[in-house]
Amino acid sequence: MDHEEIKQLLSAHALSALDNSDLRAVEQHLADCVSCTTDLAEWRSTAASLAFAAESLEPSSVVRDRILSEIREEKRRPTNVTSESVIAFSPSARRNLWTSMGSLGTIAAALAVVALLVSTIVLWRKNNAARAELSRLNSEIQLTEQQRQRDRELISFLSKPGARVAALAGTNVAQSAHATIAYDSNGAAMLVASGLPVPPAGKAYQLWFIVGNQKFPGRVFTIDASGNADSKDQIPPAALRGSVFAVTLEPASGMSSPTGAIFLLSGS
Amino acid sequence: MSTDTVKPSDIELLHAIARSDEQALASLYDRYRVILFGLLMRILNSREEAEDVLQDVFLQVWRRASDFDELRGKPFTWLVTLARSRAIDRLRTLTARSRAAAGSANDPTEAVSDAVADTFRSEQRGIVSRALTQLPEEQKILLILAYFEGLTQCEIAKRLGAPLGTVKTRMRSGMIKLRELLADKVQSFGL
Numbered sequence: 001m002d003h004e005e006i007k008q009l010l011s012a013h014a015l016s017a018l019d020n021s022d023l024r025a026v027e028q029h030l031a032d033c034v035s036c037t038t039d040l041a042e043w044r045s046t047a048a049s050l051a052f053a054a055e056s057l058e059p060s061s062v063v064r065d066r067i068l069s070e071i072r073e074e075k076r077r078p079t080n081v082t083s084e085s086v087i088a089f090s091p092s093a094r095r096n097l098w099t100s101m102g103s104l105g106t107i108a109a110a111l112a113v114v115a116l117l118v119s120t121i122v123l124w125r126k127n128n129a130a131r132a133e134l135s136r137l138n139s140e141i142q143l144t145e146q147q148r149q150r151d152r153e154l155i156s157f158l159s160k161p162g163a164r165v166a167a168l169a170g171t172n173v174a175q176s177a178h179a180t181i182a183y184d185s186n187g188a189a190m191l192v193a194s195g196l197p198v199p200p201a202g203k204a205y206q207l208w209f210i211v212g213n214q215k216f217p218g219r220v221f222t223i224d225a226s227g228n229a230d231s232k233d234q235i236p237p238a239a240l241r242g243s244v245f246a247v248t249l250e251p252a253s254g255m256s257s258p259t260g261a262i263f264l265l266s267g268s
Numbered sequence: 269m270s271t272d273t274v275k276p277s278d279i280e281l282l283h284a285i286a287r288s289d290e291q292a293l294a295s296l297y298d299r300y301r302v303i304l305f306g307l308l309m310r311i312l313n314s315r316e317e318a319e320d321v322l323q324d325v326f327l328q329v330w331r332r333a334s335d336f337d338e339l340r341g342k343p344f345t346w347l348v349t350l351a352r353s354r355a356i357d358r359l360r361t362l363t364a365r366s367r368a369a370a371g372s373a374n375d376p377t378e379a380v381s382d383a384v385a386d387t388f389r390s391e392q393r394g395i396v397s398r399a400l401t402q403l404p405e406e407q408k409i410l411l412i413l414a415y416f417e418g419l420t421q422c423e424i425a426k427r428l429g430a431p432l433g434t435v436k437t438r439m440r441s442g443m444i445k446l447r448e449l450l451a452d453k454v455q456s457f458g459l
Contacts, residue, residue, distance in 0.1 A: 011443035012421060012436065016356065017414035019422045041341040046447040048348035050415045052396040054310035056302045063319045064297055067326045071290055074330070217361050234361065254357050 001025045006036055014043035154182055154192055168245055168264040170195065177227070179264050181207075181245050187235035189218075193247065196227045196263060204252040205263065207231065209239035220254040278343035285333035293330055300344075304351045310416050311355040312362075321358050325351045356418035399449035407442030410435060 001009075006029045012018050013026050030037055162185035170177030179193035191207055199205065199222075207218030216239045221231035235243065247264035276284070276295070284292030304325065308318035328350060336346055400408055413419045413427065421439065425432040 008440060011440050012414070015411065015414040015439070015443070016353065016418065017421050017424070017439065019420045022421075037340070041345070042447070043443065044341055044349055045345045046443060046450060047415060048345040049392075049396055049446075049450050050411065051303055051307040051348045051352070052392040053400060054303075054306040054416070056390075056393065057306040057309050059301055059305040059319050059322055060315075063323055064294070064301070067297060067323050067330075068290060068294060070323075070327055071293060071330050075288060075290070217357070219361070236361065253353060256357070256360050 001029070003029070003033065003036070006033070007039065010036060010040050011043045011046075014040060014047040154180065154190060166245055166266045168193070168247065168266045171262050171265055173261050174263040177264055179247065181266070183235055183240075185240075187237060187240050189233045189235050191218075191221070191229070191231045191233060191245075191247075193223070193229045193231075193264065194227060196223050196229065196247075198223065198225075198227070199249055202252055203249050203260070204254075205229065205247050206250040206254055206258070206260075207233055208246045208248060208258055209235050210244040210246060211239050211242060214238070215257055217254065217256055217258075220250065220252065279338055282329075282333045282336050282343055285330060286336075293326065296329065296347075297326055300347055304347065307348065307351060308355050311352065311359055311418070317358060317362070318355070321351070321354050325354055328354075352415070359418055395450065399446055402449055403442055403445055407438050407445065410439045411442050411446065414439065 006026055009018060009022055009026050013023070018026060030040065163182060164184075165180060165182045168179040168181065168191075174195065174197055177193065177195040177197075179191055181189055181191045183189035193205075196205060204220045204222050206220045209216040209218060216236045218233045218235075219231055221229050223229040245264075245266040246258070246262050248258045248262050249260035250258065276292070278296070278299075281292045281296045281299075285296065301322065305318060305322055308321050309315065312318045312321065325347070329347065336343065341349075400411075403411070409428075410424060413424050414421075419427065421435050422432060424430075424439075425435045428435070
């Protein structure tokens with residue numbers, strides 16, 4: 001497709017209405033065409049105006065609370081062990097020390113100061129080592145706590161009437177990864193995964209429910225620094241029986257059908 | 269004494285959110301929750317799903333505010349596009365579920381309390397609704413099916429039993445006409 005043909009498709013792209021072949025051609029062209037990228041931004045602005053055609057509705061006040069609570073939790077999660085400096089080693093103080101060495105008494109005093117500094121540095125290093133160990137232990141405790149929380153949620157899921165569970169094993173691209181999915185008779189599901197590699201920027205993992213040739217998309221999820229994840233999902237009724245579960249690497253916005261490598265797969 | 273205060277623009281709020289300012293996220297949420305929730309309800313027809321997606325959207329905004337590029341569009345467009353995209357994804361995961369059943373579980377909606385914002389939304393809604401009524405019916409239906417139901421051109425052609433070429437032409441004509449009718453009339457809350 002040439003530039004003019006692509007331009008004809010931009011308004012439909014702003015509505016996300018392009019089918020796969022047109023979509024691929026447009027996205028390839030957009031990667032190199034500033035003019036079309038600018039045009040698309042204008043079409044998206046027009047499309048976004050359609051949001052005003054929907055009736056204005058107020059969400060429950062709990063949504064705001066949940067969002068703020070979640071972001072506070074996210075801000076809290078990285079354990080910031082304060083790195084207060086134990087010794088303030090000012091260069092100007094050092095200069096004054098050396099320039100004042102004019103007598104034996106001064107030398108003796110200087111030696112005493114040096115000895116004190118050496119012992120302080122030794123203590124400082126030990127202190128740093130202790131802090132690093134403390135930081136490591138804190139991280140371990142936090143990870144253990146997160147794992148316990150996941151386990152509790154999983155157990156809660158499994159205690160529901162008619163609950164079922166399936167194991168997902170890592171494929172050859174993630175051999176140390178594994179996961180468990182628990183789901184109830186209404187299709188409410190919870191995936192708990194471990195050992196997944198950190199995805200590249202702009203990518204995330206997505207769960208799929210596969211029945212025969214049909215692939216139903218689940219949610220996109222991210223992992224923590226240790227490769228663990230938990231994600232709640234909803235299995236479509238058509239996939240409740242005899243479904244195979246898979247996790248693939250996809251664009252972070254998620255896909256309607258799988259495009260990336262399979263990282264986790266359940267048995268049939 | 270005047271109580272007027274200068275409200276931060278959307279862009280200023282996004283910059284503050286990128287610096288992990290949770291109050292800025294709360295302000296952006298307060299500014300757009302009603303219009304976004306209305307959009308999500310229109311697409312998903314389920315209060316529970318719409319609230320869940322609304323939460324996801326603002327968590328994404330919190331995590332990705334630094335990705336926002338003001339040269340590529342307005343914050344309002346970015347937010348609406350993100351919300352709609354998430355809702356369409358969710359809708360596709362629910363394809364087998366009866367949307368009618370989900371709709372019947374809707375709770376009554378709470379009243380919109382902010383009179384100024386309500387007036388603004390009413391005005392904008394009026395502008396967009398009037399523009400839609402000026403579109404030929406065969407163009408309007410295509411925009412509605414694509415935007416609110418997330419259907420592709422092929423899916424629309426099948427749904428309406430119309431040739432794909434006709435759908436493509438009409439959709440483009442509809443968007444061109446809509447853009448002309450809305451030119452500079454629709455604004456976001458915080459320019």
